[in-house]
Amino acid sequence: MMTTRTRKLKPSAMLLLFVLPALAFYCAFTLAPAIGGIWYSLTDWNGLNPAYRMVGFSNYVEAMGDRFFLKSLWFTFKFVAFMLVLQNAIAILLALFIEAMGRSRVWFRTIFFMPNMLSLIIGGFMWMFIFTRVFPYLADQTGWLLLDESWIGDPKYSFFSILALSLWGGVGYLMVIYIAALQGVPKTLKEAASIDGAGAFTLFRHVTLPMIYPALTIGVFLTLNSSFKVFDAVYSLTGGGPGRSTQVIAINIFEEAFSFSNRYGYASAKAMILFGIVMIITIIQLAVMKRREVRA
Template sequence: MFTKTYNKHLSLLAFVAPAFIVYFILLLVPTFGGFFYSFTDWNGLSKSYSFVGLDNFVEAFSSDPNFMHALWFTLKYVVFMVVMQNVIALALAVLIESRTRTKGFFRTIFFMPNMVSLIISAFMWTFMFSQVLPQLAEKTGMLFLNQEWIGNPQVSFFSIAIVSLWHGVGYMMIIYLAALQGVPQSLREAATIDGATPFQNLIHITLPMITHALTICLFLTLNSAFKVYEVVFGLTGGGPGRSTQVITMNIFEEAFSSNFRYGYASSKSVILFVMILLITFIQVFVMKKREVEA
C-alpha cells in the first residue's frame, strides 16, 4: 500500500517538476533577486555592490519628484480605467445580451480590438490622432476633434485612456456576457411583471447575480492598469516632457535608459508590487464578501 502511494506521488511529481523548474528559474529567482537588490546600490553591470538598507525606498518617496509624479499619474489612470472600462463593458454586455439575431456580430466587433497587440494599437491611434481626426474636424465642423491629442499635456491623458478603453473593453465585455447567460430569465420576467423598470432589474437582480464576474473584471483591470506600459510608450513615450510617464516607464528609465541604477529601480518595482498586492487583496476580499452576501 505504501509503495503504491509512493509511486503515485512520484509520478505526480514527475509531471509537475518540469513546469515548476521553469517557473522557479524564470519567475521566482528574478522576483527574489529583485527584492534582494532593492536594498543595494547595484548598477546592473558591475560585480560589486553595497547594501544601503531602506535608503532607496526613502529616496523614492522623499527626493524623487519624477517617481512621485509617475505614481500620481498612474493612480489617476488606474481609477479612470477601473471605473470606465467596467461600466462601458457591462453596458455593452447588457445591450448585446438583449439582442438575439445580432448578438454574435456585435460580440465579435467589440472583441476584435483586443486581438491586436497593444503597442500596434498605440501606433495605429497615433496616426488617427495626428492625421485622421484633424481632417475629420475640418470636413465635418466638429472642431473639438482638432486637438493636440499627443502633444498637449492636458489632453494626452485622455488619448491614452481612449486607446486603452478601445483595446480592453471587449475582453471585459465577454466576461460579463458569459456571466449574464447564467442569470435566470424567469427572475427578470417576474420582476418586470411586478413593475420593476429595466434599471431596477439591472441593479437589484442582474448585478447581485454576476458579482463573481465583477470580482474577476475588477481584478484584471486593476492589475493591467497598474502595469500599463505599451500604450503610453507607443503614444506619447511618457511625454510631453514627463507629463504622462507611468511607474513602469520610470522604473525602466531608472534601470536601463540613462541612470543604470538597478538597485534603486528594483526598490521602485517592490513598491509597485506591494501596492498592487495590497489593493487587489482588499478588492478581492471585499468582492468575495459581497458574493457570499448575494
Template sequence: MRSRGNRAAFSLILFVLPAFLLYLLFLVIPMFQGSYYSFTDWNGLNKTYDFVGFGNFVEALRDDRNFRSSIWFTAKFVVCAVVLQNVVALLLALLIESRKKAKGLFRTIFFMPNMLSVIISTFMWVFVFSKVIPALAENGALKFLNLSWLGDPSVSFWTILIVSVWGGVGTLLLIYMAAIQGIPQHLKEAAIIDGAQPHHMFRYITLPLIAHALTICIFLTLNSSFKVYDLVYALTNGGPGRGTQVITMNILEEAYQGNNRYGYASSKAIILFLIILVITMIQVTIMKKREVEA
C-alpha cells in the same frame, strides 16, 4: 490499484513540471533576486555592490519627484480606466444580451481589438490622432477636435484612456455576457410579472447575480492598469517631458535608459508590487463579502 494511481500522479507531475520550472526560472527566482537587489546600489553590470538597506525606498518615496509624479499619473489612469472599461463593457453586454439576433457578430466586433498586438494597434491610433483627426478638424463643424492629442499632457491623458478602453473592453464584455446569460430566466420572468421596470431589474436582479463577474473584471483591470507600459510607450513615450510617464516606464528608465541604477529600480518595482497587492486584496475582500450578501 495503488500502482495505477501512482502512475497517474507521476504522469500529472511530468505534465506540470516543465511549466512549473519555467515559472520558477523566469518569475519566482527573478522576483526574489529583485527583492534582494532592492536593498543594494547594484548598477546591473558590476559584480560588486554595497548594501544600502532601506535607503533606496526612502529616496524613491521622499526625494524622487519624477517617481512621485509617475505614481500620481498612474493612480489617475487606474481609477479612470477601471471605471470606464467596466462601465462600457457592462453596458455593451446588457445591450447585446437584450437583442435577439446577431449576438455573436457583436461579440466578435468588440473582441477584435484584443486579437491585435498592443503595439500595432496603438501605432494605428497614433496615426488617427496625428493625421486623421487633424484633417477632420479642418472642417468648420469639427473645430473642437483641433487639440494636441499627443502633445498636451492634459489631453494626452484622455487619449491614453480612450485607447485603453477601446482595447480593454472586449475581454470584460465576454465575462459580463457569460454572467448575464447565467441568470435564471424564471427570476427575470417573475420580476416582469411583478411589474419591475428595467432599472429595477438591473439593480435588484442583474447586478447582484453578476457580482462574481464584477469582482473578476475589476481585479483584471486593476492589475493591467497598474502595469500598463506598451500602450503609453507607443502613444506618447511618457511625454511630453514626463507628463504621461507611468510607474513602469519610470522603473525601466531608472534601470536601463542611461541611469543604470538597477538596485534603485528594483526598490521602485517592489513599491509597485506592494501597491498592487494591497489594493487588489482590499478590492477582492470587499467584493467577495458583497457577493455573499447578494
C-alpha cells in the same frame, strides 16, 4: 517491509519527477528573479559594474522623495480610477445591449472583441494616426476645435488619448465575461420582476446586477491588475512624454533601469513598491467584494 517502503517512497518520488520540468523553469525565470529583485532593491547595483554594496532601505527612501516617481504613481492611480469605472461600465452596458439583440448579437460581439486580439502597440500606432492625422483633418473640415487639440503632445489631453486606447483594447475582454454571466441569469427571474412592474433600470439594479456580482468581482480584479501595470498603451502613444509628463509606474521603472541611468538596484526598489501596491489593493478588493457577494 520492503514493499511497503517502496510503496511509500514511490508517490513522492513520482510527484517530483512529474513536477520537476515545470519547477525548474519556474524557479529559473520567475522565482529566482523575484527573489533577486528583492535582494537587488537593497543594493546600489548599477548593472554595468559587477560589484555592488548593500545600502539597506535607502533606495526605498529615495524613491519616496523622487518627484518623477511620485508623479508617475499619481498618474497611474488616476488612470486606474478612470479605467475601473469606465471599462466595467462600458463592458456591462455593451453586454446588456448585445444580449437584448436578436441575430445581430454575434456580429456585435465579434466586432467589440476584435481590438482585444491586437497588441496595444499596434493599436496605439493606429490611434496615433487617428489623433495626429485624422483629427486635424476632421477639425479643418468641420471646425470642431476639440479635435484640433494636441491629443498626443499635451499631457492634459494625452491622458485621455491613453485612456481611450486602453478602453478600446480592453472593453471587449470584460464584455465577453459579462455576457457569459448574463446568460447565466435565469429568464424566469427577469420575467417575474417585469410582471411585478419593474422598469428596465430597477430590473437591472435589483435583479441582474446582484446575479452578475461574481462576474463584477472578476471584472474589477482584472481591470485593477492590468491597469496598474499599464505599459504598451503609454509606450506606443506618448512614450511617457513630453518630458516625463505621462509616465506611468511601469514606464518609470523601465526607463530607470534600461534607458536613463541603468540604476538596477534603485529601479528594483521601485518595482517592489509597485508589487506592494498591487498586493495591498488586490487583498482589499477581494475582501470587500467577497463580503458584498455574500450579502447580495
